[in-house]
Amino acid sequence: MKPVLLAEDEPSDVFIMERAWKKAGIENELRIVKDGQQAVEYIGGTGAFTDREKHPLPCLILLDIKLPYLSGHQVIEWVRATHSAQTLPVVFLTSSANDMDIDKAYRLGGNAYLVKPPTAEKLVQMLEDLKNFWMKHNCFPPDALAIKHPAQVG
Secondary structure, eight states: OOOEEEEOOOHHHHHHHHHHHHHTTOOSOEEEESSHHHHHHHHHTOGGGOOTTTSOOOSEEEEOSSOSSSOHHHHHHHHHHOTTTTTSOEEEEESOOOHHHHHHHHHTTOSEEEEOOSSHHHHHHHHHHHIIIIIIIOOOOOOGGGSOOGGGOO
């Protein structure tokens, strides 16, 4: 089962998310990176994340907008421009309910936009909904790394 990658720089939010993840009963391992640069390196399999056995490509990315080094918007721009990652589902999970942030997230190719709820209990409920949609009902794209690009065939 593939992991889910969470890009979140706030330690208290990471702590709450890890607890809520377990309470929601999500079986996929939650992998955490603390900034936008680490997110790009993890997804791209570079830097400290070159070993795909230890750091497999995630099935889903949960992305905060306000991250150090590269913003969530910059991360998704990179993801959508990178052949081996461009079909990865990206769900923005952020504290911003700003219309401009929401619009930009979708224009850059976000698959969903969730505003962090105010309590841990509501986060568990949100994650249960996320699990029911993304892990139970959604059909993920085939592994981009396993698909031969038309230019590579023949």
